[in-house]
């Protein structure tokens with residue numbers, strides 16, 4: 631790309647978009663060009679607060695803006711496919727918040743549109759790019775824990791029950807698996823790959839019809855196993871561990887990890903610390919800027935094939951629970 635800064639547009643200025651732009655502000659070579667909301671006043675306030683150059687009432691105006699290089703789709707998951715497709719068909723590069731889509735069939739349509747339009751597309755799996763996550767992978771690759779045998783990871787939180795909330799409303803793609811289960815799945819995938827040979831699970835579907843808590847077991851080639859939990863109505867430890875024959879790696883608050891602990895067989899430990907300069911999103915954004923600068927159409931460490939494969943796993947799990955979203959075959 632032949633210019634000094636990558637110009638970002640924000641589609642859906644909600645909770646996570648605030649953290650994203652706070653990260654963006656510290657990334658060299660990235661500028662906040664525009665923001666679009668369904669509500670013009672909300673776009674204007676967000677733009678003023680974060681220094682965006684333009685504010686739009688309506689998402690399509692953002693997709694049409696020739697001065698936006700990449701759109702960050704930050705709406706609830708039920709709209710990721712529709713909003714990403716709109717941008718891709720306008721020739722925009724797109725970064726889509728996690729989970730990339732409701733299911734693998736939506737994800738395949740998005741990937742097809744990106745490849746046909748020859749534009750960059752990535753799932754915003756920001757945890758993958760955190761220095762702490764990279765350190766964990768580096769320690770495993772260096773043999774520090776011997777042979778990695780198991781991954782155990784939890785992402786479960788609880789808020790007062792509100793059936794209309796994004797995390798519980800089936801029409802908005804509610805449920806723990808899509809909202810937070812994607813993190814332990816992506817963490818296991820980082821070490822064991824995205825193609826388990828067997829999965830089994832239990833889930834509790836609550837009164838809104840979505841999974842409030844779930845436990846997942848995945849078996850991979852080489853007798854490696856991942857034991858994962860997720861939920862939106864149960865407070866979990868929010869930790870991830872890689873268990874090896876000679877040690878263990880642990881990441882507290884693993885989806886937004888700033889520390890890694892290496893535990894040796896004799897129970898002695900070494901800690902590594904990577905404090906964020908801003909919100910942690912700066913690492914993902916820097917990777918996207920680099921991809922656009924060198925003309926990449928996808929990120930080599932968060933590929934579209936992996937994103938689709940993770941959704942295929944989630945599709946299979948939801949099928950076994952009898953959980954379909956509006957528009958999906960029941």
Ligand SMILES: NC(=O)c1ccc[n+]([C@@H]2O[C@H](COP(=O)([O-])OP(=O)(O)OC[C@H]3O[C@@H](n4cnc5c(N)ncnc54)[C@H](OP(=O)(O)O)[C@@H]3O)[C@@H](O)[C@H]2O)c1
Nearest residue numbers: 642643644645646667668672704705706707727728729796
């Ligand atoms: N990476 C992370 O750590 C992280 C954390 C939390 C959430 N997320 C992901 O980010 C996405 C957004 O989550 P959020 O918590 O930021 O959501 P949110 O604040 O509830 O909604 C985000 C924005 O989406 C827009 N929107 C468009 N259609 C909507 C509809 N029918 N109902 C509600 N909002 C609608 C709204 O913006 P306007 O009305 O202004 O257009 C809203 O402000 C989700 O996919 C979630 O999984 C990621």
